[in-house]
Amino acid sequence: MKALIVCTNHTDYPTKPQKTGLWLSEATHFYDELQDRNIQFDFVSPNGGPIPLDERSIESRDTTNEKWMHNPAFQEKLANSLRPDQINPADYQIIYFTGGHGTMWDFPDNATLQSITRYIYEHGGMVSAVCHGVAGLLNVTLSDGTSFIANKQVTGFSNMEEKIVRLAEEVPFLLEDALKQRGAIYSKALIPYMPYIEVDERLVTGQNPLSARKVGRKVVEEMFEK
Template structure:
């Protein structure tokens, strides 16, 4: 176990679309692929969610053959953390040097306006820690303000789930907002892959973001590179 770094992984509790009967939740590979990179460094981690308790998994993400998903979802210790996530009020930010926001459409409902998660993010970042997010999890950064009142993402290189990707999934009418549009409104310097659904990340100093589920491993690799190789 690496005692110098502890990671805080944030997951959604929200499951309902506006009208679709199918349920959303955490897109499983966005935690497993990211953590697979951290596990090589034996980095301990905790899972937190807006309400604490069980983290719901988007069933679509369970239906895909994925060896990394199977490896970690069937790991008892890992599974226990997902089923018994901490509440934001349980978190002592000084304990962590890295915070990572997983995605899944549910995050669009319960990440952006959670003030305690914003405070935790600010404290970790201003203490010299890393902030990372992938896909819809980037929505958690929309309203994070630093101690000087400025938005964390303003004039920063950022990516996140693209509007074209949302349109291709035919979910634009099922969600509260389009992430790419909101990031641009907050004056983030948004970029995306030329081809939808391909891995793509942006790095702006201690801020690392990934565009879509296939970007989670690249986010993990880059975070580890930034934390251990510089």
């Protein structure tokens, strides 16, 4: 069994000097849950190559981040992510879109990532995403031409959370609004920044960074324990 972990390459905000990139725990916490089942993984990003990390996500004392950042194999894959055109979707039973604000720019319109997602889903695999990574699902269509997320229960980074981090003016769109516009049935935790996931058959989404581990746990449960 193998998982494809999708990460952003985008680092720049329109006006803020700080850099964005992958929110590290959204990769490490998710994979930490899969690793117990010996699930192999690859990183893929829109451009391939090294995956930038949002510096704010490295500062926090996080034992899971520490564990994986000192793991040579994990580091090697993070430095050499694959390009979407190098991926054979038949090799993967799980796709997972990590977040970080950068995903808002380089996930939604990547046609190759969309076709990989469609293939994995239509061949019985799991599709999962967390926080801003849910943006990667916005424009996925199924083989019959219908929107993948229309009428599905989903969550993702909320408008309120975007306001709290003071980045609502920087992002190209608000994810909560975009999901609703695509016909998704959006829900969120009552309190911002609490762990929250939504499950709709073989689609698992998480609201914010604290939800990544729960997404991983649910994906494992759906794959192995049914």
